[in-house]
Amino acid sequence: MSLVVQKYGGSSVADAEGIKRVAKRIVEAKRNGHQVVAVVSAMGDTTDELIDLAEQVSPIPAGRELDMLLTAGERISMALLAMAIKNLGHEAQSFTGSQAGVITDSVHNKARIIDVTPGRLRASLEEGNIAIVAGFQGVSQDSKDITTLGRGGSDTTAVALAAALDADVCEIYTDVDGVFTADPRVVKKAKKIDWISFEDMLELAASGSKVLLHRCVEYARRYNIPIHVRSSFSGLPGTWVSNEPQGDQQVEHAIISGVAHDVSEAKVTVVGVPDKPGEAAHIFRAVAEAEINIDMIVQNVSAASTGLTDISFTLPKAEGKKATAALEKIKATVGYESLRYDDQIAKISLVGAGMKTNPGVTAQFFEALSDAGVNIELISTSEIRISVVTRADDVNEAVRAVHTSFGLDSDSDEAVVYGGTGR
């Protein structure tokens, strides 16, 4: 008997109707002879609403308590889904992350999975049940406290369980038909990709594509778990993410896989840093100690007359307060002049393994942006990606311009977005 792990995102279980629709789909898989583990996210925008609520009672909520609060969202959907399945005459049991054996480190709000011990899930499946698991959460090995895996973490839960249970496939059900060449909310002419490599998908995810989380793809690549991203609304075949295409999975030998954008980052500029050895180390050590992941970094050439330079970097907006607080603390020792915080930025990235061997991609990317009148503030590259930072206001136009310039526009159907606010 084959085992499938399915994951349903918040927009798929946004209301009672959605939960009943998902229950039917799960039961269908069970009827087709599979053992089914279904991982669920919180209903609709529940997680955002809980965060808003927490911030109303405390500007920087304590990590442990925030995790306790947020995991409630997934518990609501898992219990309701199990009820809906039972109502269809099938046996289902719901499990929290901790009950499902998702063991993490103790970093609250973005814990890493370090082990999965799905004994209770196996027993439940053996008894003939459908197992429903609350995504995005686990329990710390050391402190035994409840943790969460970071926003969008249910995908990672699903892949981790698929690996631990040796599942045949991990199906990620979402509100679009798969992975597109750009966000279909922004680019109506975005094309669905039939198959994409782990490598390109990792870069798209790192660049802001929200359809799959970076950590989830990383995990899937490490354990070689094929992911099938598809819509819970349409039932159409979606996008396969794996090492190698299988069977009739179409591979477009395009140079570029897609254009991703990200408006979740902010830019911090440390103004007037003395231009001498050790200052950058000092600044980024302080940021690292606050457990903040930074993205792009730019240091300006110092003005000869002053011997001072500016250092800018980008980071998730959600960590802006923590970063500026950490930098304020070292202001006197570093001796910089001031801090600037700018959250009106966007990052636009072009991704594709083909750019390694095709000169001119960078030039064409910059030309497309310039033709659209978009100014570039920061640039960074990897072997298979080019990213720029622009004003947030320019992002949609910039993404469309680049998508068109690289011939990615479809000439047929418009990309469909079935649900979700994209919040």
Ligand code: ASP
């Ligand atoms: N509910 C969590 C979030 O919104 C986890 C998830 O959706 O995967 O981030």
Ligand code: MG
């Ligand atoms: Mg969600």
